[in-house]
Amino acid sequence: MLKSKLVRIMVSAISFMVGGVGAAHADETVSLYLKWVPQYQFAGYLIAKSKGYYEKHGLDVKIISGGPNINTVQEVADGAAQFGIQTPEPIFYAYEHGLHLVMLMADFQRPYEEFMVKKSSPIKTIQNWEGKKIGINIGGLSQLLLPVMLKNAGVNPSSVVTVRKTLSLAPFLSGEVPIWNGYVGNEPFESADQGVPVREFKLAKYLPNWYADTLFAKKEYVVTHAALVKHFVQASQEGWEFAVHHPKQTIAIIKTFNPQKTNKQLAQEASAVIPLMTSKEAPVSCFGKMSDARILSMEKQMKEISSWPEAKGVPAPEYFYDAQFIKCQ
Known part of the structure; x- marks a missing residue:
């Protein structure tokens, strides 16, 4: 009996370790805080939710609408959501105050x-x-x-x-x-x-060297939930690939999240932002890829125009960006 119980415990422990490294557990619930209301700016995440990409990766994702009074950095820092959308400069500013946030993918390769x-x-x-x-x-x-x-x-x-x-x-x-x-x-x-x-x-x-919206999370969460983060990022990439290639279908899906947006408004937005979402270095097949060189150049500019303490210096790019979760076809 004791031997049988020990075997069960060992099997459970092995299963847990394998699951933690290789796959998200079924129906793990996480939240994503948008920086504004649902629109084409966040199309990839809305598509991944609507078309079941997150579910396929074992995730139950709650998408929370942002707005003019929402600070996504604060929401993620306080634990109201595991993931958030924000441009790089608040991620850099958080460093000034001892909060370690990491960018996981870039939704926009150039500012919008x-x-x-x-x-x-x-x-x-x-x-x-x-x-x-x-x-x-x-x-x-x-x-x-x-x-x-x-x-x-x-x-x-x-x-x-x-x-x-x-x-x-x-x-x-x-x-x-x-x-x-x-x-x-x-x-x-x-x-x-x-x-x-x-x-x-x-x-x-x-200022073409700056990224716009990025997906980010707390460093501690990324380290302790690496498998989940990987599945979230790659399901989101699938959503973005669909959104770039199928704007008409994407618009219809976005309207289910935000009926106040008209087809005309969303079509105009799509025509303006889709060209900013990819680049030669980050094509649709490698959506969201970021480079150390660009992050370092942004850091140096932050050092010049913000209040980064001199003692903190300029960290290595990998302090702010974790590249291991992006999947390139």
Whole structure:
């Protein structure tokens, strides 16, 4: 009897160890916090949930909608979700405060934020921004990189006036705020739909080395749940591959998560963001791949424009990015 019991214990222990390394346990429940409401920006995750890719990998995934008052870094840090979506700079800022977060894949190979002016405006170059008022997404990538854009163009960053942008385009349309920060798939189309075409200054052109949205988690969680993380990342990759190749079907699925989005809005967003999601180094067949060289260049820029303590230096890229979970076909 005792021998039989010991055998059962040993078999259970071996099964646990094998499961921990090679596969996620059936129906493991995890949460993903989006940084905004469901739209094409998060298509890969919505597809993976809807088409059963997560379920196929043994995961029960809860997707939580974000919004203007949601800080995904804080939500993941507090344990409200195991995974979150965020641009790299808050991941870097967390390092300043002793929080170790790691990026697992890049949803966007280039930034999707931009600045826009009315097409009828005399503002035609960044040099013309001097002395102007800029409506900006406070806390976003554009706020961090605006000084870099200005300096690169020979404009003193202190010569512009930044104000918090509103959900409404009214300040921009009225001319009160002539330069407006937004996303390539949203505000330019919204303005055009109201009869005001725009001229765009895209971060992807001026600062192409920065990634935009990334999937991230706490380092401790990644280490202790490596098999689960692997399955989550690779199921998400499957979702993104479908979303890039099948925008019409993807739009129909996104509307089940967010019925307030129209087909036209989602089609416009898809046409604008899909070209930013992949690159020569990270094709659809290797969706989400990130490079040490690009992460290191972003780190060095963070050192110049943020408050990283001098004593902390610039960590090796693998501190911020764990490349082991990406699957390339």
